Amino acid sequence: xxxxxxxxxxxxxxxxxxxxxxxxxxxxxxxxxxxxxxxxxxxxxxxxxxxxxxxxxxxxxxxxxxxxxxxxxxxxxxxxxxxxxxxxxxxxxxxxxxxxxxxxxxxxxxxxxxxxxxxxxxxxxxxxxxxxxxxxxxxxxxxxxxxxxxxxxxxxxxxxxxxxxxxxxxxxxx
Numbered sequence: 332x333x334x335x336x337x338x339x340x341x342x343x344x345x346x347x348x349x350x351x352x353x354x355x356x357x358x359x360x361x362x363x364x365x366x367x368x369x370x371x372x373x374x375x376x377x378x379x380x381x382x383x384x385x386x387x388x389x390x391x392x393x394x395x396x397x398x399x400x401x402x403x404x405x406x407x408x409x410x411x412x413x414x415x416x417x418x419x420x421x422x423x424x425x426x427x428x429x430x431x432x433x434x435x436x437x438x439x440x441x442x443x444x445x446x447x448x449x450x451x452x453x454x455x456x457x458x459x460x461x462x463x464x465x466x467x468x469x470x471x472x473x474x475x476x477x478x479x480x481x482x483x484x485x486x487x488x489x490x491x492x493x494x495x496x497x498x499x500x501x502x503x504x505x
Contacts, residue, residue, distance in 0.1 A: 346409070349378030357384055370394070379406055387444065389471050411477055413441065448472070449485050456494040463490045 345354060353360065357380060369391055373382050376397035387393070395406050408416045448470040455466045464475055467490075472478035482490045 345378035345380050345383060347378055347405075349380075352378045352380050354378070354380035354384075357381065372396070376402065376406065382406070389444075389448070407474075411474055413438065445481070449482065452478075452482065452490070453486070453493065453497075456490060457497040463494070466490075 372394045376395045382395050452466050452470045467478040
């Protein structure tokens with residue numbers, strides 16, 4: 332996990348102010364944080380300072396929870412549908428060039444991560460007999476309808492059709 336001198340990974344900062352935020356405590360929390368956890372559970376998510384401060388990893392399950400279900404939904408939208416959320420809000424709350432550059436890097440990183448996830452899914456569709464739903468979960472998509480919509484958008488067909496057409500190509504080559 333790459334951390335800056337303040338202990339924050341530099342991925343993102345909380346985008347809403349939250350009473351009781353752990354943001355100022357992050358350098359101290361990182362001192363006792365395990366280096367390679369397989370599961371990250373945030374039971375009192377609030378502004379999401381810790382969740383946003385750690386590098387995303389496909390091998391780690393990140394769980395954000397809070398009593399406020401609207402807040403949980405906001406973080407789900409921020410993670411899964413960032414561009415659509417910004418478009419829906421009709422503004423981008425940036426206060427400096429540094430924040431803009433950070434957002435640009437985050438969006439680039441997120442797009443590369445999604446591209447790699449869908450390439451892996453496409454490979455698994457053609458090389459295995461795993462159920463499409465299982466493949467979606469394996470590559471990191473818990474929201475199956477989002478996975479199906481994005482797959483169709485990227486490949487111009489459903490994942491099931493992709494499997495049929497591309498497995499056929501492989502069998503013909505053999």
